[in-house]
Amino acid sequence: MKKILHGLAFIPLFIWQLPQNIIGIFFLLYFLIMGDLHFISYKKFCWAFSSKYMLGGISLGNFAYVSSYNSKKVAVIKHEQEGHTVDSKIWGPLYLLVIGLPSLMWAQFHDRNKCYYSFYTERWANKHADLEVLFTEYGRCFLSVKNVL
Numbered sequence: 426m427k428k429i430l431h432g433l434a435f436i437p438l439f440i441w442q443l444p445q446n447i448i449g450i451f452f453l454l455y456f457l458i459m460g461d462l463h464f465i466s467y468k469k470f471c472w473a474f475s476s477k478y479m480l481g482g483i484s485l486g487n488f489a490y491v492s493s494y495n496s497k498k499v500a501v502i503k504h505e506q507e508g509h510t511v512d513s514k515i516w517g518p519l520y521l522l523v524i525g526l527p528s529l530m531w532a533q534f535h536d537r538n539k540c541y542y543s544f545y546t547e548r549w550a551n552k553h554a555d556l557e558v559l560f561t562e563y564g565r566c567f568l569s570v571k572n573v574l
Contacts, residue, residue, distance in 0.1 A: 442520065459478055461478055500567075542558045
């Protein structure tokens, strides 16, 4: 019964996120054709994969992709799979305009002296995934899973 309910919830959610799911499927096919696609996990209606052809990470509807380097970083996978995916579920067909495009622009053009995770799209994803940003003594920032006691 649980699997049936899961399937029934998946269908409208997939349609609600259709624009980013279509792009996510193209990524999937591209990495398959290139011969480098590695399954990481499935959580909360999202499949996470890694590929050496990815730079950083991207979340597209029910699909999250991270670089091979980031595939070992639990916080980065959570950021994409449990963070941006929630934004996609909330914003649906507007996700690419409200979250996706601004996030891509920020990744490409942000001031390297500023913490990457200070931008609203990244802060929201971190909040959804229960992540925190920590700073080194030199001012560099990195993601960490919150230590909940």
